[in-house]
Amino acid sequence: MIRKTVPNVAEALSGVKDGMTFMLGGFGLCGIPENAIAELVKLNVTDVTCISNNAGVDDFGLGLLLQKKQIKKMISSYVGENDEFERQMLSGELDVELIPQGTLAERCRAAQGGFPAFYTPAGYGTEVAEGKETREFNGKMYVLEHAFQADFAFVKAWKGDEAGNLIFKGTARNFNPCMCGAAKITVAEVEELVPAGTLDPNQIHIPGIFVQRIFQGEKYEKRIEQRTVRQKA
């Protein structure tokens, strides 16, 4: 067994530098790597490019890095819940590349799986396709999109083992599996880190080969963005 465990978040993020490109899993605040984000704030790395579906909210998630102006560029699909983000974007302080959500996921998966580029119908005929190669297949038009290149991927899973094998829970899975192995170094944080041999190999969502470092997060706030309930009849 090849061990991937590191003792804490500080070691997990060793080698992180100014100007790097990071991938961060999560949809809204669901399944975000809370501990890695807190450490990035503490390390105060700047001029970073973040590939993440959303940009957090003003006081949580990637919003924490935005507040400290650590982010130079965001590559996202939806950024609606963050006033500071909108302010920095409209003032030109922050470079923003908005791309279709499926394209974002597939550009991660392409990097993970060794494809330099792929064709997708998403965005054809819109400003997203401007300057990009387009091509017809079977009478339909497609846009050429490229695999991401990133220095670190920060992902969050529910359970993981010493070998870096990961299991996700619910919709906290989202972009996390697609980002594993899609950057030079993948750092996985988990709610529960268990000895190798504990998890059933049949139930593994991401094999440890895609993960270079794994640690158990100290705490998880798991903030809910839109608490919606129904009344008992």
Added chain:
Amino acid sequence: MLDKNGIARRIAKELQDGYFVNLGIGIPTLVANYIPQGIEVEFQSENGVLGMGPFPFEGEEDADIINAGKQTITTMPGASFFDSAMSFGMIRGQHVDLTILGAMEVSESGDIANWKIPGRMVKGMGGAMDLVASAENIIVAMMHTNKAGKSKLLKACSLPLTGVNCVKKIVTNLALLEVVDGGFRLLERAPGVSIEDIRKATEGNLIVEGEIPEMILD
């Protein structure tokens, strides 16, 4: 005239047994409340769940189980979770039968704009561009006119596009329309709404052929 729930009720009549359906944020979400009796449909949410159920009871919310609007939800028997790449594989691969989404503008050739107002509002397209580029059956749920009273059914969209030649049907507070060669074909009038009312509120070419029935909502 229909309110938002009325629009959702009319769209729900387009659901067919065995459909997998993706619901956008806003009016489309309400469609889930009006599934016709005797049919089975499953709702897909692009953040990675198929078989979405109603909101949880108070105290039973799970931060790890949300929909694409980031609302806490539950799952139905037979539900499944998956990652974002697989989710959009379902969408691009046309395994999802029907997409219902909102719009700021629709053109008479079926173009849709719903993600950006230059200089004012830039929230992003989320999954909308993937959905409209791939879905075979797209229904738009929206008000016929905007808050300034201007038509949202146009000859050509003025806002940045989300997709081209993709919208099939539109249900508004005034009418059910189909996008055909040459314009918006009027299929049904909302209760109490005249053809003239609809004509006045439609900037794009409105095609009216034969008797136009009033909607029946049951």
